[in-house]
Amino acid sequence: MRSTTIGLTVAALLAAAVPAAAQVDPLEIIDRVDRLLRGDSSRGVATMEVVTEHWERQMTMEIWSLGTDYSLVRLRAPQREAGTATLKAEADIWNYLPKVDRTIKVPASMMGGAWMGSHFTNDDLVKESRLIEDYDIELAFDGENPDGVAVWEFRLTPKPDAAVVWGSIEYRIRQSDDMPLWTGFYDEDGELVRTMEHGEFTEFGGRTVPGVMDVYPADKPDERTTIRYEELEFDVDLEPAFFSLRSLQRRR
């Protein structure tokens, strides 16, 4: 009887303490943002604009994803490259080249190479949604941006055994609606390698998500890659079989 009372008291004390401590649980927030942006599955149409010192180009692509393991991107424009597709299944990436009607698996040594000429690497596609698995996450800043918006800034450092390319990542999230605003990617020496900015928060399929994402390489300030969603729907009916080599080769 007595022990039960004590137990209840302790439980009540704990219950009172927990909400305060859990207010900012970095893991929980990152996970929530992650789920919000991805959904269980999605389908969308986006344009990608790549600006480099030497050329500029714009592509339109259709994108499907299922969980964290599968995604498929197929170019619709420019006409000359329409049908070119990238399949990500678990840790592997294949490219389908309609001109020669061949599928090529990207070798491990090229995972750091540019994806479709953009400032994204093949590795970004593989590692995109495993932040909470690969990184230790701590809250680095809880306050207002210079423009008065309340944000959390998280600092992500790789777990000792994680096979990742970044030395650390800084991830800034708007407190009011969990929208990611800014991400900085640093190398092992702590040098900024690139930044990613999210904006034009738009409602797609009943969720508000960033409609535009810009990537800026730190060593080439005049270059950028911009991805802008035209359409996006979540929780669409997709099977893992959809993300097969056969479906990769299907021409549209």
Place this chain on the structure above:
Amino acid sequence: MTGPWWRIGWRNLGRNRKRTALTALGLAVGYIAVVFMVGWAEGISAELIENATSLVSGQIEIHDEEYRPERSLYDTIGGRDGTDVETLLRDITADEAVVAAAPRAYAGGLVSSGEATSAGSLMGVDPEREVALTRFLDPLVEGRLPVPGAYELVVGEEMARQLEVAVGDELVVVASAADGSMANDLYTIAGIYSTGLVEFDAATAVMPITDLQALVVLDPGRIHEIAVATADPAAAGATAGRLAAALGAEERAIAIAPWAELNPVLAEYISLADSLYWIFIVVIFAIASFGIANTMLMATFERRREFAVMLALGSSPGSIVGSVLYEAMAIGLVSLALGAAVTGPLMIWFYTAPPSLGWLYGNVTLQGALLTPTLRVGINVPAWTWATVGLILTALIAAFYPAVRAARVPPADTLSGL
């Protein structure tokens, strides 16, 4: 070299012919060793340079000054506008020391066959000009050179092995094009080359330069490199300087680099080998000098009474020293004659028709250069001259102490048997 002391010295060689022969042989073997080691080391250096500069790269390479070390696709000779390749090649080959020149273009990409894909470097060459300049495409291990416009390429033996492909098979080539697109096309393997440099052979696919330019969307006037072969690799630096002046390298923003600049490790190795010759010479003759000193010491001790008589008869100590030194010099000359008689024909043989040592070692790769071990020798007149001087000096220095001792023999005591 006349006079009585020289004659006495010379004749003394005949007093104990076996000993003289052994001493002379000792010096001669030292001499032969130096000449041979210097010759062989020089041969290895020459082969290293030749291999490193005629297998794939030239003795001189011309790039846009921004091209190295990043090797960006966009840094073509003459910048974005490119250059008049034919005129440039004509201007380069106008130099008397230039044997051949060939244009090249490069791109990075993927080479794939079926399941297997490897990251590769694509090299565009002018097949006809390339075979006049470098050896890696001539002869091919298998097949023939690619024909421009026929979607053909040649790959390294190691790449063919990794991709499990043979002549006649199709390869997909994917590359980042200059317009940002993901260039890709199908090519047939026309031939397989082997440089023996495994990394190069595993990563490089070679196609006609016009085909590569078409693939990665570069104008025909945009090339990354002109490789130049010169008659004498040792003079590549001077030739590069002359070309820079003739072509106006600075105004055109092009960099003209001789092999020593392109492969500084090799250049350093060569100069290190050069300084090693001195160590050979010093060590070998130092060892020989103790042999001579010992012999001369014994020879002069034996002749104590003779020296005493000479001194008693009024010879100056200086002339005693002279006669011993002359004797040593005579031994030196005999050894030199012996050494030259042995090394001369051998050097000529090894230089003109080096016997192969392949049965002993197989092929060796050193500093990015392929070595086929042969007993090839190179010519190094200064080192050999120093070996000759060293031999005579060794004989004289080694005999100096015995000579001084001989001149200090006390005549009366010695003659009285004390």
